[in-house]
Amino acid sequence: MTVWAPAVAAVGVGAALVTGTWAVATLDTAVAGVVAGRGLHLRRAALAPLRRAALLAGRHPVTTERPDAPAWVVAGPLLLALAGAALSALPLAEGLAVADVPDGLVLYGAAMALVMVAVFLHGWAPNSVFPLIGAYRFVAQALSYQIALFLVLLGAALPAGSLGLGAIVEAQSELWNVIRQPLGLPLFLVAGTALSFWGPLALPDGEDLAGGTAAESSGRELLVWRTARAAVLVATAAVAAACFLGGWLGPVLPGPVWMVAKTLALLVILVVPAHVVPRVRIERFVSFGWTILLPLSLVDVFAAGVVALRTST
Amino acid sequence: MAPFGAAATVVVAMLVGAVCVRGLGGLGREGSTAGGRVPFLGGWPPEAHAWSRYHARYYPMALLFLAFDMEMVFMYPWAVVFVEEGLVALVEMLMFIVILLLGVLYAWREGAFRWA
Amino acid sequence: MGLNSLRIRLAGAAPAPVFVVCGLGGRERVVDLYAEPGLQVYSTPRHAGVLLVVGRLTRGLVAPALQAHDQMASPRLVVRWTAADGDDPGDHGDVFPNAVVAHGSAAEVAAAVAAAHRELLAGDRPPSAALLADIEPAPWQGVGPYGTGGTGMTGGVPFGRPMAARAADRDDLELDQLKLRLGPLLPSLPSGLVLDVALQGDVVQSAAVGDNPYRLYAGDPVPAAPAPGLFERACHQPVRIAELERARARHHLRWAAGLARLVGLEALGVRLTTLSARLAASEESAQAERLLTRIGRSRWVAGTFAGGDLDDAGLAGLGPVARAAGSEEDARTHDPAYRALGFEPVLGEGGDTPGRVRQRLAEAVQALRLATAAGDATTTVSGVVEGPRGRLGRGAPPPSAALVDLVAGVVEGLEWGDAVAAIASLDLDVEEAARHPQMAMP
Numbered sequence: 070m071t072v073w074a075p076a077v078a079a080v081g082v083g084a085a086l087v088t089g090t091w092a093v094a095t096l097d098t099a100v101a102g103v104v105a106g107r108g109l110h111l112r113r114a115a116l117a118p119l120r121r122a123a124l125l126a127g128r129h130p131v132t133t134e135r136p137d138a139p140a141w142v143v144a145g146p147l148l149l150a151l152a153g154a155a156l157s158a159l160p161l162a163e164g165l166a167v168a169d170v171p172d173g174l175v176l177y178g179a180a181m182a183l184v185m186v187a188v189f190l191h192g193w194a195p196n197s198v199f200p201l202i203g204a205y206r207f208v209a210q211a212l213s214y215q216i217a218l219f220l221v222l223l224g225a226a227l228p229a230g231s232l233g234l235g236a237i238v239e240a241q242s243e244l245w246n247v248i249r250q251p252l253g254l255p256l257f258l259v260a261g262t263a264l265s266f267w268g269p270l271a272l273p274d275g276e277d278l279a280g281g282t283a284a285e286s287s288g289r290e291l292l293v294w295r296t297a298r299a300a301v302l303v304a305t306a307a308v309a310a311a312c313f314l315g316g317w318l319g320p321v322l323p324g325p326v327w328m329v330a331k332t333l334a335l336l337v338i339l340v341v342p343a344h345v346v347p348r349v350r351i352e353r354f355v356s357f358g359w360t361i362l363l364p365l366s367l368v369d370v371f372a373a374g375v376v377a378l379r380t381s382t
Numbered sequence: 383m384a385p386f387g388a389a390a391t392v393v394v395a396m397l398v399g400a401v402c403v404r405g406l407g408g409l410g411r412e413g414s415t416a417g418g419r420v421p422f423l424g425g426w427p428p429e430a431h432a433w434s435r436y437h438a439r440y441y442p443m444a445l446l447f448l449a450f451d452m453e454m455v456f457m458y459p460w461a462v463v464f465v466e467e468g469l470v471a472l473v474e475m476l477m478f479i480v481i482l483l484l485g486v487l488y489a490w491r492e493g494a495f496r497w498a
Numbered sequence: 499m500g501l502n503s504l505r506i507r508l509a510g511a512a513p514a515p516v517f518v519v520c521g522l523g524g525r526e527r528v529v530d531l532y533a534e535p536g537l538q539v540y541s542t543p544r545h546a547g548v549l550l551v552v553g554r555l556t557r558g559l560v561a562p563a564l565q566a567h568d569q570m571a572s573p574r575l576v577v578r579w580t581a582a583d584g585d586d587p588g589d590h591g592d593v594f595p596n597a598v599v600a601h602g603s604a605a606e607v608a609a610a611v612a613a614a615h616r617e618l619l620a621g622d623r624p625p626s627a628a629l630l631a632d633i634e635p636a637p638w639q640g641v642g643p644y645g646t647g648g649t650g651m652t653g654g655v656p657f658g659r660p661m662a663a664r665a666a667d668r669d670d671l672e673l674d675q676l677k678l679r680l681g682p683l684l685p686s687l688p689s690g691l692v693l694d695v696a697l698q699g700d701v702v703q704s705a706a707v708g709d710n711p712y713r714l715y716a717g718d719p720v721p722a723a724p725a726p727g728l729f730e731r732a733c734h735q736p737v738r739i740a741e742l743e744r745a746r747a748r749h750h751l752r753w754a755a756g757l758a759r760l761v762g763l764e765a766l767g768v769r770l771t772t773l774s775a776r777l778a779a780s781e782e783s784a785q786a787e788r789l790l791t792r793i794g795r796s797r798w799v800a801g802t803f804a805g806g807d808l809d810d811a812g813l814a815g816l817g818p819v820a821r822a823a824g825s826e827e828d829a830r831t832h833d834p835a836y837r838a839l840g841f842e843p844v845l846g847e848g849g850d851t852p853g854r855v856r857q858r859l860a861e862a863v864q865a866l867r868l869a870t871a872a873g874d875a876t877t878t879v880s881g882v883v884e885g886p887r888g889r890l891g892r893g894a895p896p897p898s899a900a901l902v903d904l905v906a907g908v909v910e911g912l913e914w915g916d917a918v919a920a921i922a923s924l925d926l927d928v929e930e931a932a933r934h935p936q937m938a939m940p
Contacts, residue, residue, distance in 0.1 A: 075392075078391065086396075101765040105766075105768040106768070123509040124547075124619075127509055130404070133420070134421065142401060142404060145400065147397065150394075154393045157388065167385075168392070170385045174458075195421065198428065198676060198678060201432050202914060209439075209443070212443055216447065220457075223461045230466070232458065275762065275915065276541055276761075276762055277761075277914065279541045279542045279684060280542045284544065285421060285422065286544060344766070347798070350804060356495040359443070359446070360495070415632040417630025418570075420635075422542050423679065423680055424679075424680045424682060424692075425681030425683045425684075429660070429678070430676060431661050435662075435674045497913055
């Protein structure tokens with residue numbers, strides 16, 4: 070049975086996202102401690118997100134002079150819901166998914182395309198200069214990575230002959246896509262970092278913009294926004310684990326454990342550059358996205374096609 | 383339709399849940415004063431509303447994005463039937479892409495990706 | 499309730515969220531605050547709960563500080579970090595009636611702030627009420643000068659403020675332009691710098707530096723002159739070269755920490771700050787040298803920064819900024835003690851932002867190497883010393899005064915992120931610029 074009772078499904082996805090965002094925040098704090106020269110303190114790093122969340126939960130949100138209130142209320146929750154939509158198409162084990170539709174990749178693509186809308190709304194709503202600059206920057210950033218992101222996923226779908234995420238994982242039972250299509254995972258990770266605007270591509274929420282789209286957010290609004298950002302990162306890592314690292318496939322342990330382990334490994338790879346690589350300039354990223362990322366992803370798709378034809382004949 | 387229903391339920395439930403979490407404790411209007419509602423610019427209040435129209439320096443880029451998005455629409459079903467159709471499908475899509483790539487090259491040379 | 503008390507206990511264990519107001523004499527202390535583990539310094543008061551006023555709150559900083567205080571979300575608190583000895587009559591810090599006063603080193607103040615914050619969360623300390631009057635800035639006037647009328651955001655002056663005016667942009671288009679005063683408390687700018695910019699989107703079309711908030715007006719009590727620093731002393735008496743060069747490296751390391759924060763590498767900034775305090779130990783000095791060399795590698799710097807060209811006219815005596823643009827002027831070349839160590843000024847690679855950043859990082863590495871090689875050699879007194887920002891000495895105006903004049907030219911036409919990086923690459927000290935004799939006007 071591929072469909073759970075909807076209420077259980079919603080709770081399950083919500084719990085997965087909350088745990089995932091807590092893991093992201095823990096990793097982020099731990100890596101920051103190592104780079105700052107304070108050493109690796111995993112226990113302290115694991116408690117830090119809970120403490121920060123408790124601090125934020127106790128403060129009131131603030132409002133500005135003439136905000137766009139409906140947009141401000143919806144922006145953070147919309148980002149969180151989109152990450153949930155991405156996770157709902159993802160299978161945790163064979164047959165174990167909330168909604169393993171035959172077009173799971175299209176569902177994921179649609180959800181990630183709307184991330185641009187959520188971030189723009191979050192920057193537009195406060196009617197303040199720095200958030201607005203962050204919003205426009207993200208539109209430029211989004212237009213530059215999106216095609217590459219979807220093309221690379223298509224390359225992973227070619228050997229499977231289907232757009233469903235469960236079928237893509239099953240098609241990797243002989244060989245994982247990360248080996249069949251060596252370009253795929255690195256390109257997806259770069260585009261995924263841009264999608265979740267993390268680390269070197271945290272342009273809409275950058276320090277030079279006094280916090281960017283979140284500059285006027287406080288209290289629970291800020292808590293929901295930061296959780297949503299981390300949730301998009303978790304969804305990106307989970308989809309990459311399914312499409313390139315073989316999802317639930319693995320020798321000894323049960324499927325879900327492999328899925329979680331692979332997602333965690335990818336999360337480490339996504340979180341470390343945030344403290345080591347400086348922020349990329351928007352102009353540089355735009356030309357990089359169109360002149361390097363896009364052609365490389367096309368090469369990846371066609372190489373994957375040739376490999377798929379060879380192995381099928 | 384049932385799987386889509388499940389996905390839709392997840393989305394709606396998370397949206398509603400998160401709106402409730404965000405709304406707990408008010409939306410910021412009570413307890414705020416006029417001095418506190420000023421947007422943060424480093425200490426002085428702004429003269430004008432921030433909502434303004436940007437020079438869409440990425441307008442040509444948005445057109446290019448649309449072109450590739452329409453190509454994506456064709457590539458989704460192409461990926462599903464690709465293995466059955468064989469080399470012909472690969473070559474046809476390659477021709478399609480090369481024509482679009484010429485557009486990217488033209489935009490790049492014309493400075494569509496220049497920022498300021 | 500158990501859940502609420504658990505939440506308060508958890509929240510009290512988190513680093514206290516702080517927004518810093520850097521007053522007169524506070525600049526060096528603020529750099530130390532960023533590296534304190536018990537505090538988290540934020541770039542906007544909305545994310546903070548504690549307003550930490552460091553140094554003397556001058557007249558020009560009162561209004562911005564009050565506004566930052568009101569912009570914080572409640573519950574909120576004010577802490578003032580003053581010097582321990584007595585009151586400062588020129589300090590307007592009493593505009594915050596219930597402020598906690600803290601003294602001592604950065605670590606002691608951080609502990610005091612954390613303790614006060616925990617009391618605030620537990621309800622043992624009353625939260626600070628809003629200090630600005632609750633009056634709307636201007637009533638809504640929906641009817642415009644041409645009788646356009648309208649509701650909502652159309653026509654006239656909606657909700658107290660006009661919409662963006664139009665001005666010419668490139669391609670001869672008339673587009674919306676925002677004229678803003680970006681204030682003294684914006685953390686991405688040097689503390690105290692007031693910039694009047696005209697922004698089209700995120701491109702700075704023109705900029706001008708506003709009034710210096712640290713300047714003294716006639717009738718303001720003059721602050722006690724700070725003890726002369728190492729570079730000032732070196733003008734009149736011989737100083738060990740190792741100490742002088744280490745002080746120079748320390749200055750550049752702390753500048754680099756601020757730059758690292760600007761590009762999102764907060765943890766790296768903390769590492770650079772902690773290293774800067776321990777340069778006397780040879781191991782930390784070697785670590786700092788390796789780190790700076792790694793950061794200063796061309797491709798890293800060239801990829802992260804761009805723009806900000808300055809031609810070398812008018813850069814006389816401006817230290818690394820001038821040398822990056824091609825000048826070879828360095829007061830240390832006239833010192834026989836330095837020449838005996840084989841000193842040569844670092845060659846600049848370009849007068850733009852990446853060039854200035856690389857120049858400073860290279861000069862910091864050179865300073866560390868000179869410090870290790872110098873042994874007991876001392877400088878020769880000549881009245882003129884090469885400070886970390888430029889030439890110091892008899893009669894020379896402070897370098898920051900000339901650097902502030904360069905700001906308007908260097909950011910014109912740049913995208914906002916590049917503009918902020920260009921200003922950071924100049925290494926301004928707005929307080930030093932205020933000490934220029936011309937600034938002490940009534």
